Amino acid sequence: MASEYRVGDVVLAKIRGFPAWPGIIVDDADVPAAVRAEKPTSKQAQLFTIRFFPAADYHWATPRDLTHLSTDDIDAFLASHKKSGDLQKAYKLARDPHAWNAEQTAAVREHDAALAAADADAGASEEAEEAEDDAPKKRKRAAPAAARKKRKDSPEPPAAKEEPKEEVEEELDPQTKKVREWRHKLQRAFLSKDGVIRAEDMDAQDATLKIVEAYDEITPEQLKVTKIGKVIKRIHQLPEIPRDDEFHFRERAGALMTKWSAVLGAPAPSDA
Incomplete structure (x- = not known):
């Protein structure tokens, strides 16, 4: 049986804990890659990707949680709800959202x-660094006899242990790896070595931060292993971020710091 819903339909979506909210069904190819990667799988029911008005948040809903939103429905709501707010804005946008x-x-x-281009550049840089590490080193000049004797008499330093690092990598569960991936994306965008934060990247970072904010299952271990909290704190402390008046990155980073402090059982962090 064909579904009664399709891409481009304006709908009212039910979300637990929130009022039913207007949005539009979109193709998965048209949402940020970071959001697309988070789409759950469901064998029981078809999942539609909803882009909500007016903030372009995303949600996945089954047909039973959706209702077609007609122009008459929208006009009736606007006539009976005069108080301004995000829900009012959402209904106004739903009248002509295309x-x-x-x-x-x-x-x-x-x-x-x-x-994707930034990731490719980062990958090329890592390959260049690895190639530099693998390049043959210049042969060192023979040390004077006195120096050789001193080194012989000195205790040998313990060999560097690299195996534990590999073990830690292997032990990371898939969700912890995702948290670490979010940290890397935010770090590359906001805390790059050249110190440049590109305004054109901010939509993608808004999408990434929304995923981080929506992840309520973060554990103390994930916070410690991925060090995402340190990146969020540095973002919160940045003196200036492009388009911050639009996306409120610093304010949201501060809220995450407070939220994660509760997870760690620590006092709320200061800006210091």
């Missing part, structure tokens, strides 16, 4: 491409 939706999709594609 230009807005096209802009969101174009921004997603542009910034996913930029993120």
Whole structure:
């Protein structure tokens, strides 16, 4: 039996703990790659990807949690709810969302491409560093006899232990690896070595941060192993971030610090 819902439909989606919210069904190819990777699998029911108005948050819903939202439904809501707010804005946008939706999709594609290019550059840099490490080193000149005697009499330093690092890598569970991946994405965008934060990358970072904010199962061990908290704290302390008036990155980073302090059982962090 064909589904009654399709891409481009304006719908009202039910989310536990929130009022039913207006959004539009979008193709999975048109959402940020980081969001797409988080889509759950369901063998029992079809999952539709919803882009909510007006913040372009994402959610996955089954048909039973969706209702078609007609123009009459929208007008009736707006007539009976005069108080302004995000829900009011969402309904107003739902009346004619297609230009807005096209802009969101174009921004997603542009910034996913930029993120892929940045990842490719990072990979090339890592390969160059590995090649440099593998290059033959210059032969050192023979040390004077006195120096040789001193070294012979001195205790040998313990050999560097690299195996534990490999073991830690192997022991990371898939979810911890995802948390670490989020940390790397945020670190590359906000704390790059050249100190440049690119305004055109901010849509993609907003999507990444939304995923981090929505992840409520983070554990003390994940925070310690991935060190994502340190990156979030440094983002919170940045003196200036492009488009921060639009995305509120520093404010959101501060909220995450407080949230994770509770996870760690520590006092709420200061800005110091």
